[in-house]
Amino acid sequence: MTKEKKTRQQKLQAIHEEIVAYLDGELDVEQIQRAEARLTSHPDYQRRLQQMQRAWDLLDTLPHAQVDESFSRSTIEMVAVSADEELQQVQMSAASRTRRTWLSGAGFTLTSAAAGFALALGLAPRANDGWLRDLPVIENVDVYLHADSVEFLQILHEEAIFDDEEVTHAG
Amino acid sequence: MKRPSSARVAYGDRGGDVSLSASESTALEYEQRDPDVRLMLRVRDDDAAAFEQLVLRHQTRLITILEHLVGSRHQAEDLAQDVFLRVYRARKRYLPEAKFSTWLYTIANNVARNSHRTLARRPEVHLTSRDSRGLAQNPLEQLVAAASGQLPTRQLDKFETVEIVQLAVQSLNERQRMAVLLAKFEGMSYAEIANIMDLSPQAIKSLLSRARNKLREILEPYLQHGEMPTDGSE
Numbered sequence: 001m002t003k004e005k006k007t008r009q010q011k012l013q014a015i016h017e018e019i020v021a022y023l024d025g026e027l028d029v030e031q032i033q034r035a036e037a038r039l040t041s042h043p044d045y046q047r048r049l050q051q052m053q054r055a056w057d058l059l060d061t062l063p064h065a066q067v068d069e070s071f072s073r074s075t076i077e078m079v080a081v082s083a084d085e086e087l088q089q090v091q092m093s094a095a096s097r098t099r100r101t102w103l104s105g106a107g108f109t110l111t112s113a114a115a116g117f118a119l120a121l122g123l124a125p126r127a128n129d130g131w132l133r134d135l136p137v138i139e140n141v142d143v144y145l146h147a148d149s150v151e152f153l154q155i156l157h158e159e160a161i162f163d164d165e166e167v168t169h170a171g
Numbered sequence: 172m173k174r175p176s177s178a179r180v181a182y183g184d185r186g187g188d189v190s191l192s193a194s195e196s197t198a199l200e201y202e203q204r205d206p207d208v209r210l211m212l213r214v215r216d217d218d219a220a221a222f223e224q225l226v227l228r229h230q231t232r233l234i235t236i237l238e239h240l241v242g243s244r245h246q247a248e249d250l251a252q253d254v255f256l257r258v259y260r261a262r263k264r265y266l267p268e269a270k271f272s273t274w275l276y277t278i279a280n281n282v283a284r285n286s287h288r289t290l291a292r293r294p295e296v297h298l299t300s301r302d303s304r305g306l307a308q309n310p311l312e313q314l315v316a317a318a319s320g321q322l323p324t325r326q327l328d329k330f331e332t333v334e335i336v337q338l339a340v341q342s343l344n345e346r347q348r349m350a351v352l353l354a355k356f357e358g359m360s361y362a363e364i365a366n367i368m369d370l371s372p373q374a375i376k377s378l379l380s381r382a383r384n385k386l387r388e389i390l391e392p393y394l395q396h397g398e399m400p401t402d403g404s405e
Contacts, residue, residue, distance in 0.1 A: 017380040024354065026361050026376065052383055055390040059355050061333050062340070065234040065244070072226050075252050079222065079259045086260075 019049045023056065198267045207271030215262045226255055229275060236276075236352045240283050242341055250286055254279045269366060272357060277367045280349055287345055339389040347382035350375055 021027050022035040038045045137144065147153045201208045207228065213221035233254060237247035257278050265274075340348060349368060353359045361372040361379070368375070 013377075013380065016384050017376055020380040020383050021361075021376055024361070024379070051387050051391050054394055055339075055387040056355070056383060058332070058336050058390050058394070059340070059351070059386070061329070061336050062239060062355075063235075063333060065231055065238055065247070067231045067234055071234075071248060071251075072223070072230055075226050075230070075255050076219075076223055078252055079256055080219075082256055082259065 015045065015048070016052075019045070019052055023049070023053055194266075194268065201267040201270065205267070205270050208267040211258075211262070211265055211271050211274075212267065214259070215265050217262075222259060225258070225271075229272070230255075232356060233275070233279060236356055237279065237283060239337070239340055239352055239356075240345075240348055241286065242337075246286070250279070250282050253282050257282065270363070273359075273363050273366055276353060276357065276359075280367050283349070284345070335393055336390065339386050342389060343382050343385060347378055347385070350378050351382050351386070354379060 018027070018031070018035055018038075022032065027035060039049065040046075131138075144153060147156075202212065207225065210221045210225050210228075214225065230251060234244075234247050234251045237250045237254075238244050241247055241250065254275065258275065261278075340351065343351060346368065350364050353364050353367065359367075361375045364370075364379075365372045365375045370378070
């Protein structure tokens, strides 16, 4: 397409836009005055406007739909079904939420109970603690019976005289 | 009726001043001006009777536009039901930011566009639907032939006029057709059509100009021919 032809087409398109906007009442006062000045001075412009208007008026012959009662009834029914489904979804979602709340509550209770139990187990004095502490004494009670006094045994322990032997003996 | 949240009274920045924000003021304005907005606000509050009223008030116009848009009454009814269903499902999110019809036709435009895309993926559906009415296989060719006087001279009756106008409308592309139908049947402004079709008013101006020029090109020869039905000469 040559530049001249393109410019001509653009000009024509601008004129058509003005005519259509004029017919549609979409121009401002200044634009209306300009369009009306063209109408009086350019017969081609006036003819094109009349053609546009005639073609537009012919669209009035297009039939309008005749809608019977069955359409609105079936539409309302369809929407009612949709509303029921919506309600069921809300109820299911609420039930699911309740179930989740219960499950998370039960989980929390169980976890708390387990944690409490572990804590109590850690903090409470255990019955075997004394026996465990005294285990080395119990294991060597026959040896200790030969000592004269507890003080003597403490001196032996502090000076670690028989440590190696004890280790060897224990091993 | 519950007061819509979008139209609630808000307090301005200055202590004690009672004012409405711009959007709230708009909502209130539409609520007062548009009875359909008031009905829709009742639908939002789960008023089934209000929904029925809305369907009854809009079904004929909606089906008319959809029928001319898609070219099939059956499909137009299906689409219209889909539109009303979407209106109902969206009721809780509804805010009166425009006329109700603007919102309704925005939904209709989206539904029709989606349907067009679906049908475009199934080309076997696009059979010539008007063959049974005695028109040629390429209706536009016949239209041009009739308009240029190549066919035997005959009185074109009203049925044929409607047929030719329908074919002229069908010759427009989908966007041009929607804009033309909204302007013609709903008397909508460029701004409203732009809002519905998510385009600028300038784009609508160009779209309508091209569409109407195309209609003129198709219908003017027919009109000329129709004005001289007994002439017979070219």
